[in-house]
Amino acid sequence: MRIELTINGALRSLDVEPGELLLEVLRRAGYRGVKFGCGEGDCGACTVLLDGQPVNSCLVLAARVAGHEVTTIEGLGTVHHPNPLQRAYAEEGAVQCGYCIPGSILSSHALLERNPDPSDEDILEALDGNLCRCTGYAKKLVAIRRAARELKEGGDE
Amino acid sequence: MLSNVREIIRPASVEEAVARLGEAGGAIKPMAGGTATALFRSPKVTGILDLWSLPLRSIEEDGEGLRIGATTTLGELDRSPLVRRWAGGGLWEAARAAASTPLRNLITAGGNVAGLYPWSDLPPALLVLDARVQLAGPAGPELRLEDLVVEKHPSSVLGNSSLLTEIVLPMPPPGAGSAFLKFAQSAVEYSWLDVAAYLEMEGDRCRSCRFAVGAIEPRCRRLRKVEALVSGSRLGPETLDRAGEAAASEVKPTRDARAGEAYRRTLTATLARRALLEAARRATSGGGR
Numbered sequence: 001m002r003i004e005l006t007i008n009g010a011l012r013s014l015d016v017e018p019g020e021l022l023l024e025v026l027r028r029a030g031y032r033g034v035k036f037g038c039g040e041g042d043c044g045a046c047t048v049l050l051d052g053q054p055v056n057s058c059l060v061l062a063a064r065v066a067g068h069e070v071t072t073i074e075g076l077g078t079v080h081h082p083n084p085l086q087r088a089y090a091e092e093g094a095v096q097c098g099y100c101i102p103g104s105i106l107s108s109h110a111l112l113e114r115n116p117d118p119s120d121e122d123i124l125e126a127l128d129g130n131l132c133r134c135t136g137y138a139k140k141l142v143a144i145r146r147a148a149r150e151l152k153e154g155g156d157e
Numbered sequence: 158m159l160s161n162v163r164e165i166i167r168p169a170s171v172e173e174a175v176a177r178l179g180e181a182g183g184a185i186k187p188m189a190g191g192t193a194t195a196l197f198r199s200p201k202v203t204g205i206l207d208l209w210s211l212p213l214r215s216i217e218e219d220g221e222g223l224r225i226g227a228t229t230t231l232g233e234l235d236r237s238p239l240v241r242r243w244a245g246g247g248l249w250e251a252a253r254a255a256a257s258t259p260l261r262n263l264i265t266a267g268g269n270v271a272g273l274y275p276w277s278d279l280p281p282a283l284l285v286l287d288a289r290v291q292l293a294g295p296a297g298p299e300l301r302l303e304d305l306v307v308e309k310h311p312s313s314v315l316g317n318s319s320l321l322t323e324i325v326l327p328m329p330p331p332g333a334g335s336a337f338l339k340f341a342q343s344a345v346e347y348s349w350l351d352v353a354a355y356l357e358m359e360g361d362r363c364r365s366c367r368f369a370v371g372a373i374e375p376r377c378r379r380l381r382k383v384e385a386l387v388s389g390s391r392l393g394p395e396t397l398d399r400a401g402e403a404a405a406s407e408v409k410p411t412r413d414a415r416a417g418e419a420y421r422r423t424l425t426a427t428l429a430r431r432a433l434l435e436a437a438r439r440a441t442s443g444g445g446r
Contacts, residue, residue: 129257
């Protein structure tokens with residue numbers, strides 16, 4: 001079956017199987033920033049934004065997002081023009097192996113869109129679905145606080 | 158990939174949804190948030206009826222009380238100021254307790270109730286708020302939540318062709334408060350125990366009490382002995398201790414690899430005391446709705 005949806009602001013038309021998952025379809029379409037982790041909705045490596053909210057793309061049937069809006073990490077910034085969150089994660093040392101990072105940054109992005117001035121508790125809650133087993137969360141807190149500050153000052157984008 | 162799924166149906170109305178389910182005789186599964194469908198991957202499911210496209214995604218207050226559309230996500234309940242203050246916040250706490258932030262943006266209120274999964278933290282909180290459910294199809298039009306989730310699994314009440322469409326909570330009177338507590342070792346672990354308390358207070362005396370547990374028995378349930386003990390009592394430390402003991406003895410813990418029965422009875426006593434105390438505090442500090 002053919003579905004139309006918006007990915008990172010661009011209208012896309014994709015062929016999908018009825019039982020195919022959004023994670024599988026996105027990776028096949030070239031959005032490799034979306035990672036397969038556990039496949040059971042526990043780890044959050046496959047997190048994307050669906051209509052602005054983080055969801056586990058390993059548990060979403062692709063067919064059902066027809067007409068909706070999906071944002072992957074590729075939609076936030078590039079290596080040469082990173083989003084303030086991406087730069088802060090990199091420069092504050094919040095990234096080691098990197099596997100959880102796309103999902104983690106997307107969850108952070110959704111948080112800052114909703115709450116530009118989050119407390120540490122708000123940040124940790126927003127990351128409760130993005131497991132990180134090498135860097136941990138201390139550096140992520142530093143990075144997200146920094147990005148929030150920069151976005152508020154507005155000088156960086 | 159759910160390799161046996163051949164068909165995704167997006168019905169235009171609740172009536173069409175129920176008709177399609179009736180014709181399919183069990184081969185088509187209704188899907189709301191879809192987390193259970195994608196997780197369990199039943200080979201028997203060859204068609205999926207996607208409930209997302211139906212206009213069942215709403216949180217509204219009317220003359221009767223609070224109406225929650227079946228496909229409202231737990232994330233939407235969490236972000237709703239109306240839910241946050243409803244009866245002092247017990248429902249809000251339950252909506253936030255289940256799973257993780259991204260999962261809560263998929264898991265729906267209706268699915269959490271109708272599926273009664275290990276991550277169904279909402280039903281005990283709804284039980285103490287005296288919820289009713291609106292149903293479409295042969296099982297309808299309305300049931301008390303208790304008649305849907307306590308005696309049997311909801312799937313045996315709903316059958317193949319009835320849908321839960323809405324959850325309705327009556328307006329709490331002035332002087333009412335509720336609280337919900339979940340015990341688990343991490344934010345996303347399946348609950349060991351859920352407790353939900355709802356109290357109507359007059360000064361330090363409890364006029365009426367509803368108390369429920371979840372996750373510790375096969376299905377959630379109100380503990381009537383605890384309710385009887387608390388209703389009409391002065392809610393001091395003595396009553397709270399006795400209510401905790403009553404909860405520990407009335408609950409019937411199923412086997413759980415994570416901890417033995419004695420531990421979980423003790424846990425029940427502790428969380429029961431805390432939830433009752435917090436519900437009372439909210440009731441007397443103008444929790445209301």
